[in-house]
Amino acid sequence: MERIGVYGGSFNPVHTGHVNIIKYVLENMKLDRLIVIPVGCPSHKDNLLLNGNKRIKLLEVACKDIDKVTISDIEIKNKGVSHTYDTLLNLKKKYKDAIFYEIIGEDSADYLHEWKDYEKMVKECKFVVLKRNGYAYRAEHENIIVLESPLYRYSSTEIRERLKKGLDITGMVPRKVHEIIIKEKLYR
Numbered sequence: 125m126e127r128i129g130v131y132g133g134s135f136n137p138v139h140t141g142h143v144n145i146i147k148y149v150l151e152n153m154k155l156d157r158l159i160v161i162p163v164g165c166p167s168h169k170d171n172l173l174l175n176g177n178k179r180i181k182l183l184e185v186a187c188k189d190i191d192k193v194t195i196s197d198i199e200i201k202n203k204g205v206s207h208t209y210d211t212l213l214n215l216k217k218k219y220k221d222a223i224f225y226e227i228i229g230e231d232s233a234d235y236l237h238e239w240k241d242y243e244k245m246v247k248e249c250k251f252v253v254l255k256r257n258g259y260a261y262r263a264e265h266e267n268i269i270v271l272e273s274p275l276y277r278y279s280s281t282e283i284r285e286r287l288k289k290g291l292d293i294t295g296m297v298p299r300k301v302h303e304i305i306i307k308e309k310l311y312r
């Protein structure tokens with residue numbers, strides 16, 4: 125059975141932590157494929173995100189050299205609020221005989237029980253939780269796997285704030301992503 129990782133997020137913008145998480149999970153969960161899904165319209169926060177196609181472009185640049193990774197526009201193309209369970213059902217139609225591993229950080233895991241259709245989702249896929257600074261999540265279901273992952277630095281918020289203040293973000297995002305952010309004056 126194909127092992128498919130699904131990594132959803134705002135990616136506003138993609139940062140070095142995201143990229144390291146992708147590499148770590150691919151390796152440690154022995155995934156055959158990992159689909160990165162930038163959110164279209166978030167259900168749980170204001171939609172003040174950079175345009176979806178720009179976020180996709182930055183993700184493509186960031187993941188260009190990582191085997192087995194694809195960036196999906198499924199949530200960005202769909203009108204309406206994005207819900208992970210709806211996306212999972214869509215993917216299940218396309219990849220019929222696969223096990224899905226939803227990749228999240230501990231901060232997301234902390235309110236996972238509030239996600240739409242959480243009870244159904246936790247029976248139909250597995251969650252893979254990555255450690256995050258300042259959190260101490262404990263799994264409450266056998267399908268939630270907490271990895272003993274390294275602590276990855278950076279958050280998109282931190283990067284947006286630095287850019288607004290005109291501060292340097294070298295190393296916080298992949299080099300090519302940095303170049304585009306500067307060239308196109310994103311997040312100013």
Ligand SMILES: Nc1ncnc2c1ncn2[C@@H]1O[C@H](COP(=O)(O)OP(=O)(O)OP(=O)(O)O)[C@@H](O)[C@H]1O
Nearest residue numbers: 133134135141228229232256276277278279280281
């Ligand atoms: N440094 C990190 N360590 C562990 N998990 C992370 C890290 N950065 C992001 N994640 C996880 O990756 C997923 C997507 O993250 P997201 O795109 O929201 O980035 P973020 O840095 O948390 O953004 P923001 O600061 O805008 O909230 C979420 O489940 C989040 O918990």
Ligand SMILES: O=C(O)c1ccc[n+]([C@@H]2O[C@H](COP(=O)([O-])O)[C@@H](O)[C@H]2O)c1
Nearest residue numbers: 132133134163167168207208209239240
């Ligand atoms: O489906 C839900 O109800 C739901 C509620 C909160 C968050 N999510 C998803 O969790 C992922 C991480 O969210 P965020 O805000 O940390 O980028 C992203 O793909 C969201 O769509 C999903």
